[in-house]
Each structure stands twice: as C-alpha cells, then as structure tokens.
Amino acid sequence: MLSLRKxxxxxxxxxxxxxxxxxxxxxxxxxxxxxSTQGTQRNQAVSKEAEEGxxxxxxxxxxxxxxxxxxxxxxxxxxxxxxxxxxKDVAVLTINDIISNSxxxxxxxxxxxxxxxYPVVNQGKTATAVLVADRYQVKVRSTTLTEDERKEWLDKFxxxxxxxxx
Amino acid sequence: MSKPIYEIVDELPQNNITIMALRxxxxxxxxxxxxxxxxxxxxxxxxGETDEEMIQAIGDRAIWLYNDKSQGYxxxxxxxxxxxxxxxxxxTAALANKVGETIPLFGFLNRITPNPDKAQAIDLxxxxxxxxxxxxxxxGLPGDSIGDxxxxxxxxxxxxxxxxxAALVCFDGLxxxxxxxxxxxxxxxxxxxxxxxxxxxxxNRIGEAIPGEDSGSKLGFINDSFASVRGWMxxxxxxxxxDPQVIMSHLHGFIEFSDDKxxxxxxxxxxxxxxxxxxxxxxxxxxxxxxxxAEI
Numbered sequence: 001m002l003s004l005r006k007x008x009x010x011x012x013x014x015x016x017x018x019x020x021x022x023x024x025x026x027x028x029x030x031x032x033x034x035x036s037t038q039g040t041q042r043n044q045a046v047s048k049e050a051e052e053g054x055x056x057x058x059x060x061x062x063x064x065x066x067x068x069x070x071x072x073x074x075x076x077x078x079x080x081x082x083x084x085x086x087x088k089d090v091a092v093l094t095i096n097d098i099i100s101n102s103x104x105x106x107x108x109x110x111x112x113x114x115x116x117x118y119p120v121v122n123q124g125k126t127a128t129a130v131l132v133a134d135r136y137q138v139k140v141r142s143t144t145l146t147e148d149e150r151k152e153w154l155d156k157f158x159x160x161x162x163x164x165x166x
Numbered sequence: 167m168s169k170p171i172y173e174i175v176d177e178l179p180q181n182n183i184t185i186m187a188l189r190x191x192x193x194x195x196x197x198x199x200x201x202x203x204x205x206x207x208x209x210x211x212x213x214g215e216t217d218e219e220m221i222q223a224i225g226d227r228a229i230w231l232y233n234d235k236s237q238g239y240x241x242x243x244x245x246x247x248x249x250x251x252x253x254x255x256x257x258t259a260a261l262a263n264k265v266g267e268t269i270p271l272f273g274f275l276n277r278i279t280p281n282p283d284k285a286q287a288i289d290l291x292x293x294x295x296x297x298x299x300x301x302x303x304x305x306g307l308p309g310d311s312i313g314d315x316x317x318x319x320x321x322x323x324x325x326x327x328x329x330x331x332a333a334l335v336c337f338d339g340l341x342x343x344x345x346x347x348x349x350x351x352x353x354x355x356x357x358x359x360x361x362x363x364x365x366x367x368x369x370n371r372i373g374e375a376i377p378g379e380d381s382g383s384k385l386g387f388i389n390d391s392f393a394s395v396r397g398w399m400x401x402x403x404x405x406x407x408x409d410p411q412v413i414m415s416h417l418h419g420f421i422e423f424s425d426d427k428x429x430x431x432x433x434x435x436x437x438x439x440x441x442x443x444x445x446x447x448x449x450x451x452x453x454x455x456x457x458x459x460a461e462i
Contacts, residue, residue, distance in 0.1 A: 036233040
C-alpha cells in the first residue's frame, strides 16, 4: 500500500504540472524576452557607438505656420518630437541611429522613391521613413496626415547636414 | 530576473479602487485618460497599427529596450511602483463590501490611518520628485533637469501622465490638506529638518533615487522641485475651480462617507489605490512603444 501511495503522488504531481503548463499559452513576445535577457547580446538594445539623441535635435524641421514642435524623448541614438497644431498632436517626428538595430535598414531595399537623394519607404499604415547616409532613420508617423504630407515633413528635416554627422 | 514588461502591462487591472478613483477625476482632465491595459492592446492604441508583423516587431523592440538597464526604463518603473503605499488587504475588503456601486466607508474607519499633515506634505513632495526623476529616466534627460520637466508639464503632459498629476493635486493635496495645500506644504517644507525627513517611510523607500549625496542635498532637491512646480499646480487648481468639496462630490459616486471625514477619505484612497504605479506603467509603456515603432 505504501509503495502505491509513493507511486501515486509523483504521478499526480506530474499530471498537475502538465495541466497548469498547458493552460497558459506562451506569449508571442517570449522569444524577444529570452533573447534580450539570456542571449549573447543580452541587455544591449542600444550600441555604445550610437550618437547622442541630443545631437539630432538641430536637424528637425523648424515649426511655424501654426505648427509647434515639442521635443519629447532624447535617448542615446534616438530623438523624438511631437508636431502639434492648436495644442493637438498631429504627428510624431523621430531620428534614430540604426547602428543599434541594423535590421531596420532592410525595408529600404524595396524603396523606389527618394527625398533629397535618400531612399524612402512607407511602413505599416501610419509611418513613412527615409534612410540617411545608410545610418540614420528619419521617420514621420501620423494617423491623420496623408502619405504625401508625411513626405513633405520628411523633406523639411535638414537631411544633408544629418548625413554629415557621422 | 525581473518580470517581462509585456506581463506587467498585461496584468494591469481593468477595474479596482484605483480605476474607480481615477474615473471620478475625469471631470478634472476631461477625456484625457482611459484605462489602457494589455501590452498588445497598448501597441495597437498607441501606434494605430493593425499589421500583425508590425505589432510583433514593435513589441520585440520595446522588450529589448526595456531590458537594457542602461536605458532607464526599469528604474523609472521601480520608482512608480515603490512610491505608493498600498494596503492590499484593505483594498480587497473594501471591494468585497461594496453595496451596489458604492463602498460604505464607515465600515472601515478603524482600519484607516489618516496621514498627519507633515507626513502628507512629505509624501506629496516625494511623489512629485519621483515624477521628475522618472520623467528624466524615461525621456533621457539628466536626473536633475527640473526645468525641462516643468516645461514639459505645460507642453507635453497628456493622457495618463496628466491624470497622474491631477490625482496628485486632488488625492494627495486638496483632500488631505485642504484648499490652501500649497501654502501648507510650502511652510512645512520651510521648517523641515533632515532628521524628520529621514524618519519618513516614503523617503526611506525612495530616498536613494533622489538626486543628492546626503539627506541635506536631497532635501534641497525636494525643495527645488516643489518650488518649480508650485506655480503650475496653483494654475491647475484655479483654472478648473477645484476645491475639496467639488472633488468629494465626484467621489460620492463610488464611496459613501459623511463630509466631515475628509481625512479618512484621503487615508482610504492613499491605502487602497496605487495610481502612481498604475498610470506610471501606462506612461512608460506608451513611451517605450513610441520609441520602438520609430526604431524598427
């Protein structure tokens, strides 16, 4: 009898573990979590060689004509400003140094258009981006502006000076 | 290993006393805050994207950014989580005793300990300092950039961030300290010694994260933060015609209490809500996702 009890307990426990592990579906983000905490590149989302975000600020468009530019993030390799009109957000403008995540470059291979000589692509439904000097990604994202309007704003960045930054 | 950011955002509650209390403040910042929970859901709302591949890429990048400790996001979240003083057992008991839509406060009076004015003034100031430091961590500014923070309060604070400031003014200022709370806090700070500060529980939990080498210089930073934000707070109260009675009338929607028990209402909210952690997590997730979509 004793041996049976000894046998039943671990079997039941294993069964219970099986059931509980089955009920929780793995998250679609589990792999990124694993790689970013356990892989060889763990805890390194941003390259040490990335430009300081603050050095990008001067290349953003000048506001005016009823628009206001409010800088909202300035991290290593990244700067973001919100474009506002009458106090409402119209678009989010960003520059980032893709030395930290070079896969961002891939999408520009499909580019068929250029602004100031730099390749342009649309990304998803809301974003249009330009790749400057193979290193800096300039992006305009908006749920209200049209694709053409997003391109107009991209054109207002000082892309040529940004290209000389590196 | 710390908990994954997608789990933290997925586990934000859809409804509890914190959410009810914040909803009651909708009249202060109309339409600014909705209780956005769930990691994927937040990605969809913040970016307007529906393409599954994009959503995956945004989420993946956000996770990488969060897990890189040098980027300051984990520190900011720790600050938001640690500054709240929440008694989970009391919150559960209060919800369990809800009659219809309201919680009768008189059943819990013996379990609520109102904060004395001095401790409340220190709590308010430390929450303010947490906001300054977390703002700098999230947005990549040096930790003591009070000026940038104040500028941003006017230009850039909206949604969950603005709601958090509204709750700070109402739940940690006007209700516990009264309509002249800014004057009160000012005079308490003027007389505050470093030894009294060191006795404060909130300071003991958060103190190491406040800029300054010793308690004296940390107290200096607390004073500077309050002095810089005081004008904004006073304008916020004036523009909206806020006073304890107006706020109480909106709280009556979910708590039942008599109007002479302001201290207890303040104590109850303090002990049963974690609005800093809740909205702070939402602020952080939004910022992280905005950066992620820009970088992919």
